[in-house]
Amino acid sequence: MAIHRVSRRNFLKTSALSVGAASLLTEHPLRAAADQTTAPAAQPAGLPAPPPITAKTFASISATLDGISKATMEAHYRLYQGYVNKTNEIRQKLATADPTKGNQTYSDIRELKVELTFAVGGVKNHETYFGHLGGKGGKPAGALLTAIEKHFGSYDAWAADLKGTGLAARGWVWLAYDRDDGRLYNYLGDAQNTFPVWNAVPVLALDTYEHAYYLDYQTDRGKYIDAFMRNIDWGVVAANLEKAMK
Numbered sequence: 001m002a003i004h005r006v007s008r009r010n011f012l013k014t015s016a017l018s019v020g021a022a023s024l025l026t027e028h029p030l031r032a033a034a035d036q037t038t039a040p041a042a043q044p045a046g047l048p049a050p051p052p053i054t055a056k057t058f059a060s061i062s063a064t065l066d067g068i069s070k071a072t073m074e075a076h077y078r079l080y081q082g083y084v085n086k087t088n089e090i091r092q093k094l095a096t097a098d099p100t101k102g103n104q105t106y107s108d109i110r111e112l113k114v115e116l117t118f119a120v121g122g123v124k125n126h127e128t129y130f131g132h133l134g135g136k137g138g139k140p141a142g143a144l145l146t147a148i149e150k151h152f153g154s155y156d157a158w159a160a161d162l163k164g165t166g167l168a169a170r171g172w173v174w175l176a177y178d179r180d181d182g183r184l185y186n187y188l189g190d191a192q193n194t195f196p197v198w199n200a201v202p203v204l205a206l207d208t209y210e211h212a213y214y215l216d217y218q219t220d221r222g223k224y225i226d227a228f229m230r231n232i233d234w235g236v237v238a239a240n241l242e243k244a245m246k
């Protein structure tokens, strides 16, 4: 067994050092080559895995929405559950990934860390999305409407920009509050993990992946975005903004 050979080699090295003969064991080229081929893998240092996360429940999944079918919402929720599970799986694997083997072309730690951002993005994006569906749509009110009007000119201008961004995106649109300049922006994402802007907090998320609408609208994403707008719970978005501004 490898462990036995390693222990024996370490024992021989230790013994040789004790009699001043270490160079005889380590400097012979054939012995050095043999050491390389039988060297044990470095023990992974790893990081402790955070506690596992669990899928949240959302009233929007079982609600009757205007223009977004229950079948779409239920299938969509199962995708979200998959992101939760993969987040936990990747975090567990990272706990045993060997950081000394990091390589930018391919390495376990690289692949795990890249895909972790996709999985975590899938969790966070969908929690925002499911969280503010199930409302009556229309226009927001109060501080949220004031902020939209201030930063986009008018609600209609904001809504037009959101829809246009949604038609241009391959994954997501986020209405985000940028804590650095205190303004709202419609940001575009092509995947769960692109393109985040640091210190900008999404307060509204529009999923533009085809799984969000193909069952109901096939390729007519514009009609789906219109339906999305009819089902926004503005109270949730306002609460998201209030939290982001703290």
Ligand SMILES: [Fe+2]
Residues within 6 Å of the ligand: 076, 079, 126, 207, 209, 211, 212
């Ligand atoms: Fe989605």
